[in-house]
Amino acid sequence: MRSRPLSFALAALILVLTGSPDSRAQTAPEPARRANAPARALPSDQDFSFDVLTYNMLLPPFLPQGQDQRTPLFAAQLGGYDVLMLQEVFSDYHRKILLRGLAAAYPYQSRILGRDRGFAQDGGVLIVSKWPIELQFQKLFGELCAGKDCMADKGVLYARVNKQGRRVHLFAMHLQSGDENAGVRSRQIAAVKQLVDAMALPGDEPVLIGGDLNVDRFDNRRDGAFSAMTRRLDAVHPAPADGGEHAPTFDPARNPLAGDGTAQYLDYVLHSRAHLKPSSAFNQVRPIFAGERSLSDHFAVHGRFVFDAAPARRRPGSFPVVEIFDGADESRDFVCGLALDSNRRIDLTAERKCGGASEHAFTLHDVPAGQVIRFFDSPNGSRDDDWIEIVPKRHIAARHFESFEQNVDDAEVTVTYFRRDGLDGDVSFMETSNAPPSAQLGAN
Numbered sequence: 001m002r003s004r005p006l007s008f009a010l011a012a013l014i015l016v017l018t019g020s021p022d023s024r025a026q027t028a029p030e031p032a033r034r035a036n037a038p039a040r041a042l043p044s045d046q047d048f049s050f051d052v053l054t055y056n057m058l059l060p061p062f063l064p065q066g067q068d069q070r071t072p073l074f075a076a077q078l079g080g081y082d083v084l085m086l087q088e089v090f091s092d093y094h095r096k097i098l099l100r101g102l103a104a105a106y107p108y109q110s111r112i113l114g115r116d117r118g119f120a121q122d123g124g125v126l127i128v129s130k131w132p133i134e135l136q137f138q139k140l141f142g143e144l145c146a147g148k149d150c151m152a153d154k155g156v157l158y159a160r161v162n163k164q165g166r167r168v169h170l171f172a173m174h175l176q177s178g179d180e181n182a183g184v185r186s187r188q189i190a191a192v193k194q195l196v197d198a199m200a201l202p203g204d205e206p207v208l209i210g211g212d213l214n215v216d217r218f219d220n221r222r223d224g225a226f227s228a229m230t231r232r233l234d235a236v237h238p239a240p241a242d243g244g245e246h247a248p249t250f251d252p253a254r255n256p257l258a259g260d261g262t263a264q265y266l267d268y269v270l271h272s273r274a275h276l277k278p279s280s281a282f283n284q285v286r287p288i289f290a291g292e293r294s295l296s297d298h299f300a301v302h303g304r305f306v307f308d309a310a311p312a313r314r315r316p317g318s319f320p321v322v323e324i325f326d327g328a329d330e331s332r333d334f335v336c337g338l339a340l341d342s343n344r345r346i347d348l349t350a351e352r353k354c355g356g357a358s359e360h361a362f363t364l365h366d367v368p369a370g371q372v373i374r375f376f377d378s379p380n381g382s383r384d385d386d387w388i389e390i391v392p393k394r395h396i397a398a399r400h401f402e403s404f405e406q407n408v409d410d411a412e413v414t415v416t417y418f419r420r421d422g423l424d425g426d427v428s429f430m431e432t433s434n435a436p437p438s439a440q441l442g443a444n
Contacts, residue, residue, distance in 0.1 A: 135159070
């Protein structure tokens, strides 16, 4: 987005004086639960197409900018895609209305990037899908931000979508705004690429990267930022569907909500060069209007990607993750997700996205056999207090545990709990390893 004259900080002051529209969230309709029915597999001799719409929706949490009038109009304009990558969905109240409106067409809905903390906002980024979301993960940029953007959780949201047996890997984001902050934005782009590389995704599956990247393609001759971005991401920006020139995604001449200023191209759906390449692709700017009313200050971008016919493959996921919850309901009680890197030791109380939570449940995704995971009451991983050890006997695609205080021994996993005075609600430290477990170490 372009810099706006009123910052998050001033907006926070207005919130104190006038009250937040999000105080109405208690009465807003809840989004529909995610559907679970598997999709019919795509024939192996049929080309595989995937359609993504990225859209900055201009739903700030505080300032009145027509959110009440615009939000109910979005759903009717956003059908017909496999996935939507959405940005600036900050307002809790309007987000609930939006997700409920989209649920029939997009029953699989990611969690919001980041979370609210007082006046500081979540990241406003969502992925909603026509097809099952098998895995989601988010990486926050933390202190890698500048100015008013630091009032929101900047980062990247990942989702692995399974369309009829074919996996597509999606990375959605809203990068740092402002020409003066190009260096910060460049480091955020490097952090995105670092995550893509760390996930070691299969080279024969598509990887798509999109959102409001705040890099103006039209200004590339002057600053080279667009070329640098695609080079750092090792990604391609497809041409428009008609083979002509790209139209602006931020266009004051055509869009009353964009205010004034220079037309810019800021919104993208890129594909990775290092992964499955499409046989054909385009990015087409799509103005979103309801009648004559523009619905956001940005226009959306439709990315279509067509891949040659290939058999769907059944393979285990390659990026192990644990999700932590403060209750047993996975759809409501999510706290944070952590990558299960080998030989990792982490103080959860110091982790920005996990700190301050009361952990009572967890879910494992894509964990290989033999990877050992331990959670501790002690903030330094001492075995003098409560702790639990989890050892998969075979690959775990997904498994939920409703408590940290349990023992399990079945065909899939061994879980051993070493009790002192209780672990639920007091998890402070996590470690991982590939070494054989010492099952009796620290036992009573």
